[in-house]
Amino acid sequence: MNLLVCVSRVPDTATKIFVGPDGKTIDSKGVKYILNPYDEFALEEAIRLKEKNGGEVTALTVSADDATDILRNALAMGADSAIFIKAPSEPDSYQVAHNIANSVKDKNFDIIFFGRQSVDFDSFQIPSMVAELLNIPSASVVSKLEVNGTKVIAERDIEGGKETVELSTPCAISAQKGLNEPRYPKLPDIMKAKKKPIEEVPFFPVEAAVEVISIALPVNKRVGKILGDSDADINEIVRSLHEDAKVI
Amino acid sequence: MKKILVYLEPQNNSFKRVSNELITAANNLAQSSGSEIVGLCIGGNTSIYPSAGQFGLKKLVSVDFSGAYSSTAYAEIVSQVAKAESADVLLFASNAAGLEIAPRVSAKLDAGYVADCVGLEVADGNIVATKPVYAGKALIKTKINKSTKVFSLRPNVFTAIKNDVGSPEVTNFNANISDNDKKASVTNVSTNAGKLDVSEADIIVSGGRGFKEAGNFAMVENLAAALGGAVGASRAVVDAGWRPHAEQVGQTGKTVSPNLYVACAISGAVQHLAGMSSSKVILAINKDKDAPIFKVADYGIIGDVFEIVPKLTEKIKAVKG
Numbered sequence: 001m002n003l004l005v006c007v008s009r010v011p012d013t014a015t016k017i018f019v020g021p022d023g024k025t026i027d028s029k030g031v032k033y034i035l036n037p038y039d040e041f042a043l044e045e046a047i048r049l050k051e052k053n054g055g056e057v058t059a060l061t062v063s064a065d066d067a068t069d070i071l072r073n074a075l076a077m078g079a080d081s082a083i084f085i086k087a088p089s090e091p092d093s094y095q096v097a098h099n100i101a102n103s104v105k106d107k108n109f110d111i112i113f114f115g116r117q118s119v120d121f122d123s124f125q126i127p128s129m130v131a132e133l134l135n136i137p138s139a140s141v142v143s144k145l146e147v148n149g150t151k152v153i154a155e156r157d158i159e160g161g162k163e164t165v166e167l168s169t170p171c172a173i174s175a176q177k178g179l180n181e182p183r184y185p186k187l188p189d190i191m192k193a194k195k196k197p198i199e200e201v202p203f204f205p206v207e208a209a210v211e212v213i214s215i216a217l218p219v220n221k222r223v224g225k226i227l228g229d230s231d232a233d234i235n236e237i238v239r240s241l242h243e244d245a246k247v248i
Numbered sequence: 249m250k251k252i253l254v255y256l257e258p259q260n261n262s263f264k265r266v267s268n269e270l271i272t273a274a275n276n277l278a279q280s281s282g283s284e285i286v287g288l289c290i291g292g293n294t295s296i297y298p299s300a301g302q303f304g305l306k307k308l309v310s311v312d313f314s315g316a317y318s319s320t321a322y323a324e325i326v327s328q329v330a331k332a333e334s335a336d337v338l339l340f341a342s343n344a345a346g347l348e349i350a351p352r353v354s355a356k357l358d359a360g361y362v363a364d365c366v367g368l369e370v371a372d373g374n375i376v377a378t379k380p381v382y383a384g385k386a387l388i389k390t391k392i393n394k395s396t397k398v399f400s401l402r403p404n405v406f407t408a409i410k411n412d413v414g415s416p417e418v419t420n421f422n423a424n425i426s427d428n429d430k431k432a433s434v435t436n437v438s439t440n441a442g443k444l445d446v447s448e449a450d451i452i453v454s455g456g457r458g459f460k461e462a463g464n465f466a467m468v469e470n471l472a473a474a475l476g477g478a479v480g481a482s483r484a485v486v487d488a489g490w491r492p493h494a495e496q497v498g499q500t501g502k503t504v505s506p507n508l509y510v511a512c513a514i515s516g517a518v519q520h521l522a523g524m525s526s527s528k529v530i531l532a533i534n535k536d537k538d539a540p541i542f543k544v545a546d547y548g549i550i551g552d553v554f555e556i557v558p559k560l561t562e563k564i565k566a567v568k569g
Binding site: 011013014015016017019026037038093094097119120121122123124125126127128129131132133136137138139140141143153156157158159160161162163164165166167168171177178207208209210211212213214215216217218220222223224225226227228229231233234235237238240241242245247248 | 317319320323343344345347348349350351352354355356359360361362363364376379380381382383384385386387388389390391392393394431432433434435436437438439440443444445447448451475493494496499500501503507508517518519522525526528529530531532537542543544545546547548549550551552555556559560563564567568
């Protein structure tokens with residue numbers, strides 16, 4: 001099987017966010033960047049499919065920063081090669097989706113995997129957008145996947161339950177936590193990954209569709225009534241919820 | 249902004265609440281811009297259409313689609329209606345269906361798309377959309393530089409406001425859908441019957457590791473039942489296998505905005521706060537007075553959950569009568 005996994009480089013989830021000097025981006029000073037957590041599920045699923053059915057796994061990223069570190073992570077997990085599309089400046093989702101679609105349209109991938117979202121912009125949009133640009137079906141937020149030849153059965157999380165989607169390759173799948181347990185690369189894998197090829201592909205010049213006007217930290221206006229555990233305290237909290245906040 | 253198309257989702261015998269929230273949001277945009285609004289419902293029971301008029305919807309396009317739900321087919325139908333109506337603004341819910349269809353529609357229409365918006369306003373003739381980023385640790389204001397603009401709106405953030413305009417005028421639209429458009433079809437839907445989902449609940453009671461073992465979550469369930477809410481869980485609890493992943497709140501779970509979020513024995517790791525800090529009211533119960541959760545809480549009780557949660561449950565039952 002010919003498999004592609006699109007990955008992104010994001011701030012570690014434990015990072016404290018500060019607004020950068022331009023007021024439009026975050027201050028990247030001291031921020032630790034990692035492989036997007038949901039992409040690990042996507043990579044693991046692709047690598048398992050390769051191990052079962054043979055074939056190749058390619059990892060791809062579009063980034064304005066040097067993202068070879070996360071591509072090496074993907075290669076250490078078991079991807080065979082990587083594609084790095086370096087953007088001239090921070091790309092928006094529209095530019096990323098068009099760049100992915102443009103660079104893979106002639107490569108005949110059977111399944112293109114993504115994480116369900118990147119934990120920086122949390123938009124859930126690139127998998128479906130790329131699938132549409134390539135005119136292939138997709139299933140998002142997939143927590144169970146069966147692939148038999150060209151037939152694909154995906155179980156996806158919906159509000160209050162699950163939905164089973166039938167589709168056929170070529171298709172796109174976005175991975176949800178629970179799809180599998182991603183492996184930890186061992187030292188020999190990390191060493192081997194250093195020798196695997198990363199192909200740099202020029203950025204496909206499309207204009208951004210969405211412009212960031214400003215970024216700000218949320219204003220936390222909380223009542224802050226913190227009491228003890230006496231009966232009187234609990235009564236007061238219940239009264240506040242009922243009469244002041246009117247939520248019960 | 250000439251015309252706003254609102255994607256409505258039927259559910260059983262009504263529209264989903266978020267659909268009414270979208271109509272209200274569209275009305276607010278229309279007031280600032282003078283745009284027309286048209287709703288779109290695919291494969292719905294026509295008897296529910298009048299209810300959309302209670303929130304101010306005057307026009308509705310109805311598409312009869314009897315096949316199985318398919319994100320590819322639905323996206324094609326929405327695009328065809330958007331073109332036929334010359335709609336230049338499209339609103340979806342930021343939910344399982346909306347998040348799958350909206351990006352496809354935006355690609356079909358070569359539109360700009362902003363997902364999971366918590367604010368929409370008109371400034372200088374353009375729509376400024378506010379959306380949480382980095383799991384809610386920051387908010388960005390954005391504008392779209394394309395003539396067609398697509399937005400998905402986070403449920404339970406935009407309040408649905410009653411504005412009865414009678415039954416909307418209904419137009420039937422015959423969409424031209426080929427087999428090629430039905431490439432991804434839903435063959436089965438299983439719901440957790442009788443269980444509220446955290447992403448749709450008005451009240452959520454979440455429990456953390458402090459409950460020591462899975463069996464003690466009965467206390468959380470009882471409190472949730474007394475409040476008429478859903479049960480949520482921290483990542484540690486889900487990773488330990490005590491609760492299903494569907495209940496996980498936080499950066500690798502669900503982001504929620506209920507009216508009331510009760511955090512029991514949850515210390516408040518950054519990733520958890522990210523998933524619930526947009527809740528309207530937060531009550532935290534924790535024995536550690538320095539737990540970070542108290543910094544974001546409106547109300548807090550410092551003490552042992554094993555004692556407090558059952559007491560709180562009884563007192564709430566009494567208040568609710």
